[in-house]
Amino acid sequence: MARRIKIPATKYPVERFTLDNGLRVVLTPDRSAPVVGVAVVYDVGIRSEPEGRTGFAHLFEHLMFQGSENLEKLAHFRHVQGAGGTFNGSTHLDFTDYYEALPSGALERALFLEADRMRGPRLTEENLLNQIDVVKEEIRVNVLNRPYGGFPWLRLPPVMFSTFANSHDGYGSFGDLDSATVEDAQNFFDRYYACGNATLAVAGDFDVATATEMIKRHFGDVPARPAPERPDFDEPDLDSERRDTYTDRLAPLPGVASAWRVPDPIGAFPDYLPYVVLAEVLTDGDASRLVERLVQRDRTVTSIGGYIGFMGDEFQVRNPTALLLQAHMPPGGDAEKVLRTVDEELDRLAVDGLRPGELERTQARIATHLLRDTDPVLGRALPMAVLELQRGRPEMLNELPKLVGEVTEAQIVAAAATLRPERRATVEVIPGATA
Amino acid sequence: MSTKVLPDLIPDAKLKLPREAERTIAGGLTVIAIRRPAVPLVELRLRVPFGKSPLPRATLLSQALFTGTGTMTSVDIAAELQAVGGGLSAGLDPDKLLISGNSLAAGLDRMLEILAAVLTDPGYPKDEVATERDRLIDHIQVAQSQPAHLARTALLKRIYGKHPYAIQTPEPEQVRAVRPAQLRALHAERVRPEGAVLVLVGDINPEKAIDAAEKALGSWTGPAKDGTIPPTPPLEPGPLLLVDRPGAVQSSLRMALPALERTDPDYAALQLANLVFGGYFSSRWVENIREDKGYTYGPHTGIEHFAAGSALMVSAEVATEVTGPSLLETVYELGRIASLPPGEDELEQARRYALGTLRLSMSTQAGLAGLAGMYAGIGLRLDHLREYTAALASATREQVADVASRFLAPSRAVTVVLGDADKVEGPLSALTTVERGAE
Numbered sequence: 001m002a003r004r005i006k007i008p009a010t011k012y013p014v015e016r017f018t019l020d021n022g023l024r025v026v027l028t029p030d031r032s033a034p035v036v037g038v039a040v041v042y043d044v045g046i047r048s049e050p051e052g053r054t055g056f057a058h059l060f061e062h063l064m065f066q067g068s069e070n071l072e073k074l075a076h077f078r079h080v081q082g083a084g085g086t087f088n089g090s091t092h093l094d095f096t097d098y099y100e101a102l103p104s105g106a107l108e109r110a111l112f113l114e115a116d117r118m119r120g121p122r123l124t125e126e127n128l129l130n131q132i133d134v135v136k137e138e139i140r141v142n143v144l145n146r147p148y149g150g151f152p153w154l155r156l157p158p159v160m161f162s163t164f165a166n167s168h169d170g171y172g173s174f175g176d177l178d179s180a181t182v183e184d185a186q187n188f189f190d191r192y193y194a195c196g197n198a199t200l201a202v203a204g205d206f207d208v209a210t211a212t213e214m215i216k217r218h219f220g221d222v223p224a225r226p227a228p229e230r231p232d233f234d235e236p237d238l239d240s241e242r243r244d245t246y247t248d249r250l251a252p253l254p255g256v257a258s259a260w261r262v263p264d265p266i267g268a269f270p271d272y273l274p275y276v277v278l279a280e281v282l283t284d285g286d287a288s289r290l291v292e293r294l295v296q297r298d299r300t301v302t303s304i305g306g307y308i309g310f311m312g313d314e315f316q317v318r319n320p321t322a323l324l325l326q327a328h329m330p331p332g333g334d335a336e337k338v339l340r341t342v343d344e345e346l347d348r349l350a351v352d353g354l355r356p357g358e359l360e361r362t363q364a365r366i367a368t369h370l371l372r373d374t375d376p377v378l379g380r381a382l383p384m385a386v387l388e389l390q391r392g393r394p395e396m397l398n399e400l401p402k403l404v405g406e407v408t409e410a411q412i413v414a415a416a417a418t419l420r421p422e423r424r425a426t427v428e429v430i431p432g433a434t435a
Numbered sequence: 436m437s438t439k440v441l442p443d444l445i446p447d448a449k450l451k452l453p454r455e456a457e458r459t460i461a462g463g464l465t466v467i468a469i470r471r472p473a474v475p476l477v478e479l480r481l482r483v484p485f486g487k488s489p490l491p492r493a494t495l496l497s498q499a500l501f502t503g504t505g506t507m508t509s510v511d512i513a514a515e516l517q518a519v520g521g522g523l524s525a526g527l528d529p530d531k532l533l534i535s536g537n538s539l540a541a542g543l544d545r546m547l548e549i550l551a552a553v554l555t556d557p558g559y560p561k562d563e564v565a566t567e568r569d570r571l572i573d574h575i576q577v578a579q580s581q582p583a584h585l586a587r588t589a590l591l592k593r594i595y596g597k598h599p600y601a602i603q604t605p606e607p608e609q610v611r612a613v614r615p616a617q618l619r620a621l622h623a624e625r626v627r628p629e630g631a632v633l634v635l636v637g638d639i640n641p642e643k644a645i646d647a648a649e650k651a652l653g654s655w656t657g658p659a660k661d662g663t664i665p666p667t668p669p670l671e672p673g674p675l676l677l678v679d680r681p682g683a684v685q686s687s688l689r690m691a692l693p694a695l696e697r698t699d700p701d702y703a704a705l706q707l708a709n710l711v712f713g714g715y716f717s718s719r720w721v722e723n724i725r726e727d728k729g730y731t732y733g734p735h736t737g738i739e740h741f742a743a744g745s746a747l748m749v750s751a752e753v754a755t756e757v758t759g760p761s762l763l764e765t766v767y768e769l770g771r772i773a774s775l776p777p778g779e780d781e782l783e784q785a786r787r788y789a790l791g792t793l794r795l796s797m798s799t800q801a802g803l804a805g806l807a808g809m810y811a812g813i814g815l816r817l818d819h820l821r822e823y824t825a826a827l828a829s830a831t832r833e834q835v836a837d838v839a840s841r842f843l844a845p846s847r848a849v850t851v852v853l854g855d856a857d858k859v860e861g862p863l864s865a866l867t868t869v870e871r872g873a874e
Contacts, residue, residue, distance in 0.1 A: 082784035
């Protein structure tokens with residue numbers, strides 16, 4: 001084995017401050033390209049939806065684009081794109097983000113747009129009904145009209161978790177979406193979209209003093225509202241295996257996904273991090289344990305992937321969360337057999353440890369992925385906003401490749417030993433389409 | 436409520452191109468190396484012309500390229516790449532084999548060595564090829580259950596007829612018949628450096644990166660086979676083709692319109708016309724059928740370029756019950772852009788979007804690698820961006836209206852709808868002649 005390659009680090013500067021109204025701000029300048037990224041993240045997501053309102057956090061995200069104090073419907077999109085920028089938002093289990101990437105001369109415009117909707121979106125019956133229709137089409141595209149829709153991110157939580165917060169369908173039922181009201185939306189905004197419950201991050205080509213002044217000017221008069229108390233969504237680990245099976249009428253081939261609880265990503269970060277590396281040891285590329293065994297040798301699966309967090313956001317998810325493995329199988333594939341082999345490989349890892357070089361090469365590849373993710377301005381603004389929100393440590397983005405590189409073989413082995421069948425939740429897809 | 440005023444934009448600074456070097460190395464490969472040191476990585480793109488290659492073999496070759504060399508197994512290749520933070524993968528389109536990858540910047544030499552072994556000493560071992568063949572068949576089967584794939588397949592057949600672009604995914608039984616010896620023969624014949632372009636972008640010294648490429652790939656030699664594909668046929672508008680997908684809760688609406696290649700003097704104006712019509716969120720069509728009517732989630736349009744011709748593609752997944760009205764609005768918006776000049780404001784907005792998003796693409800290593808590779812594929816270099824941005828900046832309403840009338844007229848569109856035919860045929864027939872497709 002060649003000598004180990006040194007894992008490099010980025011040195012993005014980080015400036016933090018909090019406005020008088022409680023808004024936390026992160027600035028990370030980098031003047032090497034004439035573009036900026038702006039991200040606003042609110043500490044509310046799918047887990048905070050009230051019962052009877054599944055899908056509401058996501059529906060509300062759509063409503064945040066429908067106009068605000070000084071902006072008509074459509075204005076937000078036009079102002080961002082008419083400045084040469086792109087925009088989007090996304091709803092996660094624990095947070096909701098809104099963001100723009102633009103040429104640097106449009107920074108102040110993006111700050112204005114975010115501040116305006118932080119003061120309050122225009123919530124109207126007409127816009128609500130329009131966006132309920134749009135969201136239903138989104139669900140049809142991504143879930144109902146395609147094979148493997150929602151597999152496994154919508155299918156595993158109800159098997160693994162018991163509480164409504166952790167187990168319900170984050171896209172929402174059409175019934176719940178239809179019964180959403182403007183009043184619900186106003187209440188949701190009032191409760192969760194407080195500036196004390198949000199962070200703002202700006203990355204890219206700007207001068208810190210100028211940007212600081214702009215931020216104070218645009219966000220300074222957003223009324224101070226405190227963050228609501230965040231519930232602890234923890235629930236007990238499984239003490240016996242849970243299984244579910246469903247038929248996907250559009251799927252031509254069988255699939256299976258399993259999940260195991262992992263330590264608290266924030267409260268127990270040193271215990272959690274080895275699982276991030278373990279997922280890659282198991283599934284990253286042809287030289288990984290499970291790809292080599294299941295895809296290449298046994299040919300019992302056509303593809304297998306492993307990751308943490310139901311939405312793959314391993315450094316942006318709170319407790320409780322899980323390590324997931326998902327596999328697609330050839331015709332007639334046997335999920336039992338696949339699971340047995342996974343158990344066998346986990347045992348082997350737990351007993352025999354890693355091979356020479358196996359950990360180092362996995363860490364090097366994870367480092368490349370992490371570094372590459374930070375290259376676009378939004379690849380810095382978004383995670384730094386979330387790291388500030390959840391940990392108060394946006395500079396951790398610079399440290400992650402090194403921290404991953406410090407995970408030891410003993411930690412990987414210990415992590416693998418916890419992935420026992422009796423702690424596992426599994427969902428199987430039965431193909432309902434004639435291939 | 437106090438009224439606040441939207442801040443002005445600060446005009447863009449002059450376009451700045453990154454430092455680059457280029458050389459045709461021993462063996463015949465063209466190498467372009469671009470310095471963008473933002474993160475300590477390097478991006479790699481290798482385009483090998485592959486036009487006219489037999490589809491089932493070429494597709495399996497792209498899937499099995501990394502299964503082994505004379506001295507390495509597939510696991511060795513993957514592990515050796517990982518050791519330098521690297522990864523390589525291959526994809527195929529009707530014109531080219533595209534190898535893409537990245538690694539830690541310090542791992543470039545090693546990644547190039549492994550790439551060279553794969554290119555010059557391919558193994559295509561029997562067992563590994565059999566595995567990849569079965570996997571490819573499974574992937575194709577899954578693709579054939581996806582509405583987006585089925586709609587595209589039907590549209591390509593309808594617009595390209597007997598042209599080689601008409602079929603871009605092989606049938607499972609065709610793949611099943613491919614043997615490793617055929618892959619070795621195809622590799623020997625087509626995976627050659629002449630006409631190929633390697634692009635390296637990242638935290639590199641461009642001259643040194645080319646030296647490293649020469650050291651690793653200088654022994655990769657051989658002439659290219661002529662893969663020139665005849666020009667695509669003109670679109671032949673006809674009845675709307677309706678492909679049945681019983682029980683579908685959405686219809687996949689697809690249209691193809693004629694388009695210009697990137698080097699055409701009117702291309703910038705056509706791109707702007709496309710944006711005003713439907714090519715970004717703040718376009719007429721998206722604001723109409725999504726933000727006003729709620730018929731759809733992610734409608735989009737874009738110009739698709741192949742070596743032998745370009746086409747403007749229109750795509751939307753719409754609820755089954757509003758399939759007819761969606762076609763109505765689409766035809767209306769095409770008619771409007773083809774018949775009336777765009778407003779000053781909406782043209783300006785589209786222009787800024789086109790210019791700004793180019794700057795965003797240029798701001799990352801992967802974005803630059805994509806742009807440089809794309810241009811190299813048509814004989815241009817990154818400095819073409821100066822010309823293109825100047826054309827975007829100066830296109831007038833009259834020019835945009837002129838290209839829109841020639842290229843976006845609904846009378847020129849070829850239309851395909853994939854959906855529950857029994858439910859949507861009636862409403863569609865109210866608007867146009869409908870022909871049901873064979874299964």
